Amino acid sequence: MEKVVLAFSGGMGTLAALHVLRRRYGRDNVITYTANLGQKSSTEGLCERAMQLGAAYTHIADLRERFVDDFVWPAFRAGAVCDSGYMLAHALARPLIVSELVRVAREEGATMIAHGCAGKSNDQVRFEVSAAALAPELQVLSPLRTQGLLRRDELITYCKKHRLPTKQVRDSRFSITENLYGSSVQWDKAPDAFEPVPEDVFRQTRSLAETPDTPAELLISFKEGIPCALDGDPLGGVELIERLREVAAEHGVGRLSTMEDRLIGIKMVEVYEQPAATILHMALRALERLVLSPELAAFKRVIARRYADLAYEGFWFSELRQALDAFVGNACQFLTGDVRITLLKSTCRVSGVRSRYGLYRQGLAAPTTEGDEFAHQGLQGYMDTISQPLKLRQSGDSRRRAR
Numbered sequence: 001m002e003k004v005v006l007a008f009s010g011g012m013g014t015l016a017a018l019h020v021l022r023r024r025y026g027r028d029n030v031i032t033y034t035a036n037l038g039q040k041s042s043t044e045g046l047c048e049r050a051m052q053l054g055a056a057y058t059h060i061a062d063l064r065e066r067f068v069d070d071f072v073w074p075a076f077r078a079g080a081v082c083d084s085g086y087m088l089a090h091a092l093a094r095p096l097i098v099s100e101l102v103r104v105a106r107e108e109g110a111t112m113i114a115h116g117c118a119g120k121s122n123d124q125v126r127f128e129v130s131a132a133a134l135a136p137e138l139q140v141l142s143p144l145r146t147q148g149l150l151r152r153d154e155l156i157t158y159c160k161k162h163r164l165p166t167k168q169v170r171d172s173r174f175s176i177t178e179n180l181y182g183s184s185v186q187w188d189k190a191p192d193a194f195e196p197v198p199e200d201v202f203r204q205t206r207s208l209a210e211t212p213d214t215p216a217e218l219l220i221s222f223k224e225g226i227p228c229a230l231d232g233d234p235l236g237g238v239e240l241i242e243r244l245r246e247v248a249a250e251h252g253v254g255r256l257s258t259m260e261d262r263l264i265g266i267k268m269v270e271v272y273e274q275p276a277a278t279i280l281h282m283a284l285r286a287l288e289r290l291v292l293s294p295e296l297a298a299f300k301r302v303i304a305r306r307y308a309d310l311a312y313e314g315f316w317f318s319e320l321r322q323a324l325d326a327f328v329g330n331a332c333q334f335l336t337g338d339v340r341i342t343l344l345k346s347t348c349r350v351s352g353v354r355s356r357y358g359l360y361r362q363g364l365a366a367p368t369t370e371g372d373e374f375a376h377q378g379l380q381g382y383m384d385t386i387s388q389p390l391k392l393r394q395s396g397d398s399r400r401r402a403r
């Protein structure tokens, strides 16, 4: 019998997927893989649960560091943010999980990998596209799709019928998926887009009313576009994000309620909490404004948008993404410096920026004679030259149209 490796988070979809697979392929042939990506709800006990439900083997791994170093930071320094404001926390985790499933499948001699993604999710697309890119020889299964468990109620009925131990069955207005870099809400009913988001949806960040009256001042240091220290303490990525997430959450920073275009062609109300990501993107943007030439900054924004789309659409393992990374690495070579951030009452703003590679010179910007280093004498010729085409258009011949 052939073996299958299932991505197993312990969420309702993955419980049902495990159950379906075990019935189809038998107890000895289903292997589960659980990733710790820094979700606050712990991964403890998940291996035991998978075994009870019929997995032959279970794997669990702490992927936080790889997640940050190999997925979050490359996308971050590219400036990858979706048009909706989504900073891609989940989209960036999928390719990592798939690469792990492929590794385990090869080690265990499995011929299939599987996911428990919902029928309207973007994650199913990312999962299957990533798998195709990494291991075309493996078959990718979507047990929920083949079993007709496409909607939430069908899933709940299935879980109840087979007595699968899921907590979402009881609390059923929404469920939350999170990792180190951000969290997102899945609703049980499509919300009215005109209604404000209920307060209890937010689990990480405080509401405006509960935020402190005194601001928090942060100093974030970057090396070549990657955050490397907080308030002067050099930190690895995981710890830096965790610490930033705490302060940001306390000050109510990082909530986002937005309209998203799903990959399957529908619009969806999405609610995210991305406290650390929100601050970091704002800080990097400030550093870019100081350091980059306007041409490079503008082109980097074009790349950022394309990069975000690629990550969102599941094309992480594509040659285009690799090529964009090469551009981004080069564009970030001078993005080393410090940014001051002030958090207050659900807002964050930049309160200072410095870099030894900055292109800002007080001597050039000086508004008075004292200390002015600007070369005013060249200006007249510059004006004449750049206005030349406009002058020509206004004069005689060049206004007459050909008949």
Ligand code: ARG
Binding pocket: 088, 090, 091, 122, 123, 177, 184, 186, 260, 270
């Ligand atoms: N809409 C978001 C995205 O496309 C949220 C994904 C949430 N993932 C999950 N497994 N619940 O990335």
